[in-house]
Amino acid sequence: xxxxxxxxxxxxxxxxxxxxxxPSTGPDEALVRVVEAGVCGTDVEIHQGLYGEAxxxxxxxxxxxxxxxxxxxxxxxxxxxxxxxxVSTVRxxxxxxxxxxxxxxxxxxxxxxxxxxGIKGLHGFMSERYAESPHYLVKLPPHLRKFAVLxxxxxxxxxxxxxxxxxxxxxxxxxxxxxxxxxGPVGMLAAASLRLRGFEVYVMATGPEGSxxxxxLREAGIxxxxxxxxxxxxxxxxxxxxDLVFEATGATAVVAPAMQVLGPxxxxxLSSVTGxxxxxxxxxxxxxxxxxxxxxxxxxxxxxxxAHFEMGRRDLEAVxxxxxxxxxxxxxxxxPFTEATRALQKPPDDIKxxxxxx
Numbered sequence: 177x178x179x180x181x182x183x184x185x186x187x188x189x190x191x192x193x194x195x196x197x198x199p200s201t202g203p204d205e206a207l208v209r210v211v212e213a214g215v216c217g218t219d220v221e222i223h224q225g226l227y228g229e230a231x232x233x234x235x236x237x238x239x240x241x242x243x244x245x246x247x248x249x250x251x252x253x254x255x256x257x258x259x260x261x262x263v264s265t266v267r268x269x270x271x272x273x274x275x276x277x278x279x280x281x282x283x284x285x286x287x288x289x290x291x292x293x294g295i296k297g298l299h300g301f302m303s304e305r306y307a308e309s310p311h312y313l314v315k316l317p318p319h320l321r322k323f324a325v326l327x328x329x330x331x332x333x334x335x336x337x338x339x340x341x342x343x344x345x346x347x348x349x350x351x352x353x354x355x356x357x358x359x360g361p362v363g364m365l366a367a368a369s370l371r372l373r374g375f376e377v378y379v380m381a382t383g384p385e386g387s388x389x390x391x392x393l394r395e396a397g398i399x400x401x402x403x404x405x406x407x408x409x410x411x412x413x414x415x416x417x418x419d420l421v422f423e424a425t426g427a428t429a430v431v432a433p434a435m436q437v438l439g440p441x442x443x444x445x446l447s448s449v450t451g452x453x454x455x456x457x458x459x460x461x462x463x464x465x466x467x468x469x470x471x472x473x474x475x476x477x478x479x480x481x482x483a484h485f486e487m488g489r490r491d492l493e494a495v496x497x498x499x500x501x502x503x504x505x506x507x508x509x510x511x512p513f514t515e516a517t518r519a520l521q522k523p524p525d526d527i528k529x530x531x532x533x534x
């Protein structure tokens with residue numbers, strides 16, 4: 177079987193191989209033919225040798241956690257069947273079955289001994305086929321096919337927003353204004369989901385105003401602001417207090433202003449996993465004082481449970497109904513998986529690059 181793989185810990189090791197093991201399905205597993213797999217910053221960092229873990233006994237790791245496939249076979253009585261359009265969740269429970277994992281919240285694992293498809297200890301989805309328990313497969317309606325590969329990043333967005341709303345039940349909260357930091361796929365999807373919920377949304381990123389991303393966001397009633405002309409901390413002076421911040425840049429230097437920009441009773445969602453080591457100056461005394469006196473909240477979120485994938489499906493359907501074609505245009509490049517190295521070279525206006533297998 178052909179697959180896109182890396183040698184974990186080895187820099188620039190991404191390659192296409194034809195000797196990947198064919199998936200063998202057990203009595204309780206479905207066989208899925210891969211249609212598309214998204215390429216994200218995590219894949220690039222694994223290619224750079226920064227992290228990644230191959231399955232036991234394997235010298236390579238099949239890459240890819242953003243996925244879209246079609247069922248080829250499934251156990252009798254399963255919620256998915258041959259011909260169904262499906263997306264698989266990413267994280268699998270730890271062997272200790274800690275309380276979150278035992279409650280189907282693998283994304284909140286306590287032990288750290290979880291496995292993740294295409295990242296840690298399990299082959300990913302950048303292969304022609306894979307086998308999986310139907311429990312981890314989410315069925316999608318056919319009309320979402322053109323952009324359904326966005327389900328995994330959308331699930332991360334859903335988890336962040338759902339947790340923010342749950343936490344903010346601590347007070348009488350009537351949020352109006354949201355800031356999204358980053359105009360990549362997660363940032364764009366977060367902006368769309370927040371707009372669905374009635375927020376006045378501002379997306380801040382380094383690109384110039386008037387760019388493709390700016391025009392695309394304006395179609396959805398979302399304001400784009402370039403950090404080249406307006407610093408993050410300056411925006412509330414123009415817009416009024418920021419009730420919710422969704423940080424999705426992957427940039428260490430953005431984390432401090434993301435936390436500092438909140439208005440009273442505001443909540444900041446950090447979704448980036450920043451790499452390396454970077455020292456950033458911050459007035460911690462003032463920040464601490466404002467967090468305490470202003471009842472502000474900062475929390476981190478990563479990965480997502482099946483429930484968040486299902487929430488993501490609903491938001492994808494809602495956005496497509498309101499703005500037909502808008503989600504499809506977030507996918508700016510489709511590249512055959514046999515040319516996977518091209519996907520690592522990102523043009524300035526690129527939002528989401530997808531490898532095609534179908």
